[in-house]
Amino acid sequence: MAAAELEHVTATQARTVRRAPVASGSWHLRTLAVVAAVAVWGAGTGGLGWRPLPPALLPSPAETWHSLVAYARSGLLALDVGRTLAQAFLGLGLGMVVGTGVGVALAYARRLGDALEPLLAALNSLPRVAVAPLLIIWFGLGITSKVLLAFFTVVFVVFMNTYAGVRSVDPDLVRAVQAMGGDGRHVARWVVLPWVASWVFAALRTSISLALAATVTGEFVGSTHGLGYRMVLATGVLDTPRVFAILLVLMTVGYTVVEAARRVEAYLLRWRPEVAV
Amino acid sequence: MSLRVENLSLRYATGVEVLQDVSLEVQPGEFVSVVGPSGCGKSTLLNVVAGLVDRRLDVERLGRVTWNGREIRTAGDWAGELGYVFQRDTLLPWFTLQQNVELGLRIRGVARDQRERRVRELVRMVGLQGFEGVFPHQLSGGMRQRAQLLRTLAYEPKVILMDEPFGALDAHTRLGLQREVTEMWTQLRNTVLFVTHDLTEAIVMAQRVVLLSHRPGRVVEVYEVPFPYPRDPIELQGRREFALLHAEIWQGLAREFRAQDLEREAERPRA
Ligand SMILES: Nc1ncnc2c1ncn2[C@@H]1O[C@H](COP(=O)(O)OP(=O)(O)OP(=O)(O)O)[C@@H](O)[C@H]1O
Ligand SMILES: [Mg+2]
DSSP states (O other): OOOHHHHHHHHHHHHHHOOOOTTTTHHHHHHHHHHHHHHHHHIIIIITTTSOTTTTTOOHHHHHHHHHHHHHHHHHHHHHHHHHHHHHHHHHHHHHHHHHHHHHHHSSHHHHHHHHHHHHHHHHOOOGGHHHHHHHHHHSHHHHHHHHHHHHHHHHOOOOOOOOHHHHHHHHHHHHHHTEEEEHHHHHIIHHHHHHHHHHHHHHHHHHHHHHHHHHHHHHOSSSSHHHHHHHHHHHHHHHHHHHHHHHHHHHHHHHHHHHEEEEEETTTTTSSSOOO | OOEEEEEEEEETTSSSEEEEEEEEEOTOOOOOEEEEOTTSEEEEHHHHTTTOOOOTEEEEEEEEEEETTEESSSSSTTTTOEEESSSOOOOOSOHHHHHHHHHHHHTOOOOOOHHHEEEEEEEHHTTOOTTTTTOOGGHHHHHHHHHHHHHHHHTSSSSEEETTTTTTTOOHHHHHHHHHHHHHHHHOOEEEEOOOHHHHHHHHHHHHHEEEOOOSSSSEEEEOOOOOOSSSHHHHTHHHHEEEEHHHHHHHHHHEEEEEEHHHHHOOOOO
């Protein structure tokens, strides 16, 4: 119902709003920046016949690539990516649902919200990866401990944003809907929901990388599968090219997911004026 | 059977005393303007009438507001019979012009095709055709003000409160809208309470003009405007009776400005 309403809000807008085109050339510049970064890396790792650090400390782009290809051929890469992503997304999804739910509920139940806010804010400032060992002890080496760690990392961020979002709704907009005869449900659908959506998306953007980081950390501490687990194995035998390959995979996965979320956000929140700061 | 404000006094939690024993009766179908110095409590008066002043914001409220004998405490008490054109821009930024103007009709369960037809005719009336699919931030200030007016007129409420609805408009558009609103009113005979700082506008549109004092606002005087409708604002302003009435109200207003200045002078801390 809520999502459908938001979709209605935005779908009708699509017809009329045209975006300014992305500045031409920015695409080329971006590609160039990536190429340049790899070139510098290659030049410093033997590309120009000069290699100050051994491969075990700093592998070259080619060595990293070969290690990555071998990893993929073994079939383990797909398995590990699947495992890590599944854990991160389960935790993220749970965290988003519970965080927004509790955030909205406590913002509406003002007194309870006032009472619980400091406690939840304190939990939010706890470095949550610190509970990873505890979760492994409680829930074992399997999926559950990582999902819970990701959930635990994300849920407070989402809660704090949602809560602050609901509380910062413009009272004049609420009054405008009330004045034309709208009741609490109209206010919730037409004022609170679209406004809070922008806060939830802001939380989502940081939560994606938080959930990934939490999952990988959980795999470091204790697991049998996943990118973090494979990284611990590679480090143990000083297989630095493999470590680099895994870092590249993590970076690519993280960037792709964040970028996808950014695009969905830009589409759904099309009503916002663009600001150039 | 009327809109009654009885002995209304209000003091905000900040300590500011805004209204003092304001009493006012607006007959069904009557058009009444309210004028007074800036900050005297005109918007506050409309907010109380609308039932929109949060009980947590004021520390002292005496008196009451009734519509057809029913006491108004919250906006819900109006049972959908109220329309309010706010002084501040309160279009919902995530809805297009079309969607904003439709809101009141959606609350009243009007079918989509009927809503679209209604919005099309309203939008044409104020010269906003072609902008139906545009977001508020892509409209000019004057266009947003017209959109706000439409949002209220769309569902033809029995009672309409307007708080400087033409404040940000150029003289030409303003004149056009004054005509449209009075014409609409002569057909529908809604009960209108119209706040403006433009005395000419107050007289041209209304059957009575209420003059409020400087803060805390009291009713100083109520002036009858004897001209029959339909009125032509331009023609009216050329009349002798208009000039006399305008001068009379203006003198009352000027007294309030002077009193306000004197008070501010007295309050100013001395070096
Ligand atoms: N929510 C509020 N809380 C505290 N004080 C308020 C609040 N709203 C208005 N006031 C005060 O009440 C007084 C009257 O405000 P109001 O907006 O009713 O004036 P007004 O007559 O509409 O003025 P203007 O012509 O400039 O719009 C002002 O001194 C203002 O500071
Ligand atoms: Mg005002």
